Amino acid sequence: DTEVTQTPKHLVMGMTNKKSLKCEQHMGHRAMYWYKQKAKKPPELMFVYSYEKLSINESVPSRFSPECPNSSLLNLHLHALQPEDSALYLCASSQDLAGLTGELFFGEGSRLTVL
Amino acid sequence: EDQVTQSPEALRLQEGESSSLNCSYTVSGLRGLFWYRQDPGKGPEFLFTLYSAGEEKEKERLKATLTKKESFLHITAPKPEDSATYLCAVRPYSSASKIIFGSGTRLSIRP
Numbered sequence A: 001d002t003e004v005t006q007t008p009k010h011l012v013m014g015m016t017n018k019k020s021l022k023c024e025q026h027m028g029h030r031a032m033y034w035y036k037q038k039a040k041k042p043p044e045l046m047f048v049y050s051y052e053k054l055s056i057n058e059s060v061p062s063r064f065s066p067e068c069p070n071s072s073l074l075n076l077h078l079h080a081l082q083p084e085d086s087a088l089y090l091c092a093s094s095q096d097l098a099g100l101t102g103e104l105f106f107g108e109g110s111r112l113t114v115l
Numbered sequence B: 001e002d003q004v005t006q007s008p009e010a011l012r013l014q015e016g017e018s019s020s021l022n023c024s025y026t027v028s029g030l031r032g033l034f035w036y037r038q039d040p041g042k043g044p045e046f047l048f049t050l051y052s053a054g055e056e057k058e059k060e061r062l063k064a065t066l067t068k069k070e071s072f073l074h075i076t077a078p079k080p081e082d083s084a085t086y087l088c089a090v091r092p093y094s095s096a097s098k099i100i101f102g103s104g105t106r107l108s109i110r111p
Helices: none
Strands: A004-007 A010-013 A018-025 A031-037 A044-050 A053-057 A064-070 A073-079 A087-094 A110-114 B003-007 B010-014 B019-026 B030-038 B045-050 B056-059 B062-066 B070-075 B084-092 B105-110
Touching: A004 A087, A010 A018, A018 A031, A018 A087, A031 A073, A044 A064, A044 A073, A053 A064, A073 A087, B003 B084, B010 B019, B019 B030, B019 B084, B030 B062, B030 B070, B045 B056, B045 B062, B070 B084
Parallel strands: A010 A110, B010 B105
Antiparallel strands: A004 A018, A018 A073, A031 A044, A031 A087, A044 A053, A064 A073, A087 A110, B003 B019, B019 B070, B030 B045, B030 B084, B056 B062, B062 B070, B084 B105
């Protein structure tokens, strides 16, 4: 079962709200990722977790806060966002960072609109 | 600097009209090259991984090939349901934790 599940599918929030995006995978993958994608652009890497530890933070503003509670779950906490943060947020997983196979498996994404 | 360039940006074909999408890459050692399909508002769907020059992979009407500088995604006798954006991505040896995406080719198949 190659599936990454993201919730919610759609989220509308004001600039003062606090919300969270959730991601779950049961493929036994040890690397998990958050990407941000704007319309007609490729996905942009935000964070990478490897074995539940933050491995990469692509200079993302602190209003985005990732969390990896266990090897199957990845959260993205959102606070004081700006309208320009509106985008499709994609979660992905891969077997690990060092293995020969490196393909990412993506979830369906969470469409975020900041008013 | 590691880079991925896809062409054309957009391609409109008639149903049944075969064509190819191009992905040119410059990396300091290729760990893997990946092709994804993305439908509007959805996450990318994994299609193929290619590891070394000369390798080919096939799935239904799609065939991916790899040389030392580029990859092609050949689409044979496409159908309207093949309409999507096709993304190419590479994982270089210099940065195992990062996948670098191209900007994609938007493919539209007219019935």
